[in-house]
Amino acid sequence: MPADTASGTTPRQLRRAVGAVALGNALEVYDFIIFGFMAVQIGNAFFPSQSAYASLMGSLATFAVGFIGRPLGAHWLGRHADRHGRKPALLLTMVLMGIGLAGVSLTPGYAQIGVAAPVIVVFARLLQGVAMGGEIGISTSYLIELAGEAERGRVTSMQATSQGISNVAATLIGVVISLSIGPEALGAWGWRVALGLGLLILPLTLVMRHSLPETHGPTMVVRHDHGKAGATELMSANSPLRAMILGAILIGAGTIGQYCTIYTATFAQATLHLSSTVGLAASLAGATGQLFGAIGGGWTCDRFGRKPAMVAPFVVGLFLPVPLFAWIIAAPGLTSLAFSTFAISLSTGLVYPAVYVTIAEALPKAQRAHRFAMVYALPVTVFGGSTQLLLTWLLHVTGTPMAVAWLRTAIVLISLLAMAQLRESHPSRQLRPAFA
Known part of the structure; x- marks a missing residue:
């Protein structure tokens, strides 16, 4: 070849x-x-x-x-x-x-x-x-x-x-x-x-x-794009500090959302009183939604820019949890739980390829691996181990399954506020006014 x-x-x-x-x-x-x-x-x-x-x-x-x-x-x-x-x-x-x-x-x-x-x-x-x-x-x-x-x-x-x-x-x-x-x-x-x-x-x-x-x-591969050296040092409209702080917020919110999906099997059994089989099937639907979202999210962030690829799915995602969980409560079962988990997970999965690229593009190459790893690891450590405890507590205190929908809506809203502070970092789209 x-x-x-x-x-x-x-x-x-x-x-x-x-x-x-x-x-x-x-x-x-x-x-x-x-x-x-x-x-x-x-x-x-x-x-x-x-x-x-x-x-x-x-x-x-x-x-x-x-x-x-x-x-x-x-x-x-x-x-x-x-x-x-x-x-x-x-x-x-x-x-x-x-x-x-x-x-x-x-x-x-x-x-x-x-x-x-x-x-x-x-x-x-x-x-x-x-x-x-x-x-x-x-x-x-x-x-x-x-x-x-x-x-x-x-x-x-x-x-x-x-x-x-x-x-x-x-x-x-x-x-x-x-x-x-x-x-x-x-x-x-x-x-x-x-x-x-x-x-x-x-x-x-x-x-x-x-x-x-x-x-x-010294043995690195240097990639070029249409004659422009774009591999050894990336250019971004976001400062490293801005990208790290906002990226940590977005990854923290994404971690909460992911562990809400993982909690689905427990939620189905403990709160909705459904079988473990239904809970596991709904968890599988959520994992499938995240997978499809990740595949589509990489393409959209190259085709339309980083910021539109982040914002658009979460604008839709902001209005999904409440009506979907109202359906789950009104008609608990495999259809309502699996479809709702899939839809919410799909909207989340579409977002995070653009988030990862936006953070990485803003970091200097000499410190990129260390800084990105810390930006990712700290929120995951804090929220990965605590989200399921938080969900259990919220369901107990409020006495309603809608608490999960409220939490999911809140993290999407927080994410949108963080995204609003990010600047477009796609090299060929940074001068465009839309979503800037």
């Missing part, structure tokens, strides 16, 4: 590089989702107690350790990527994730090795959090530096798309395994199979990432 003279890489090399980053990103997200899905079984294996509540709390506390590790990973791995290059940092995140994944899925239970079991699992979970904290900032920086000016949104959206694919896959695998082998086998070994599937993908990911071209350092 002839070289792509506009970029210095062939289309095949570009696809391979994007695939290597997306596959590793998907693996890390898959592990986090499966761990949450199997929390009861993991609690029984490593935190046995006469109280089912105590076992579950031990497992959820271990899950939370992964969030604590994210800022640590964002700081350490992000600085490593800025100093030594994106490729070695992307390899390091995979090694750490592999060690953590093996530690959780292969460690014998408390019944076999006693207190060493939960100690090993907590440490393994911390390593996974460190890896995840660095992965997002480094992979986003790498993708936007690899992409040409006209395709930054589509290429960078693969980060969000891979998360969506992983979310759908993890939900399906969890449901299939749990239904296929029964609760007893699931608690004995099934959860290990679900987690261990990620280990099968790890060697392929390491091989693919080892062949990545470098975008930061």
Whole structure:
């Protein structure tokens, strides 16, 4: 295949590089989702107690350790990527994730090795959090530096798309395994199979990432767009500080929205008194909506500009939660819950490829991986671990399922206010007055 003279890489090399980053990103997200899905079984294996509540709390506390590790990973791995290059940092995140994944899925239970079991699992979970904290900032920086000016949104959206694919896959695998082998086998070994599937993908990911071209350092690939050097340093109408502050607000709001979707299975059972099957099906619908949104969002932010791609879906999304949740309350069931979760998640998924690109375009290359990783990790740490508690409290205090709709509406409104302060950063559209 002839070289792509506009970029210095062939289309095949570009696809391979994007695939290597997306596959590793998907693996890390898959592990986090499966761990949450199997929390009861993991609690029984490593935190046995006469109280089912105590076992579950031990497992959820271990899950939370992964969030604590994210800022640590964002700081350490992000600085490593800025100093030594994106490729070695992307390899390091995979090694750490592999060690953590093996530690959780292969460690014998408390019944076999006693207190060493939960100690090993907590440490393994911390390593996974460190890896995840660095992965997002480094992979986003790498993708936007690899992409040409006209395709930054589509290429960078693969980060969000891979998360969506992983979310759908993890939900399906969890449901299939749990239904296929029964609760007893699931608690004995099934959860290990679900987690261990990620280990099968790890060697392929390491091989693919080892062949990545470098975008930061003396061996970097320099992409050009129509004769203009656009890869070594991006230009943006937003200052780094503006992009970081507003980006943190948007990512925090997006995290709350995502965990509202994850909470759907619990909401269906505890509040609407529907079956677990309905709740899981609705969660799957939400994950599918996020996936379709991520795919479409990358294209729209390249075609229409960053700001329209952010604002338009959320203007629609502002008017979705209240009527949709009113329908859910009036006619609780699979149709109303799955459709509503899909529609709201789709509107959210459309937004975030443009958010990621806007933040990354404003950051200087020498500090991009570290700064983006911190902007992403801190809001996710704060709201990822607290949103489901907040939802449970709101539903208890208000006594109405509409509390979820009010929270979703509030975060969309806050997001729109933050978006209003951002400037258009698409290089060919910064002078246009619309949405400026």
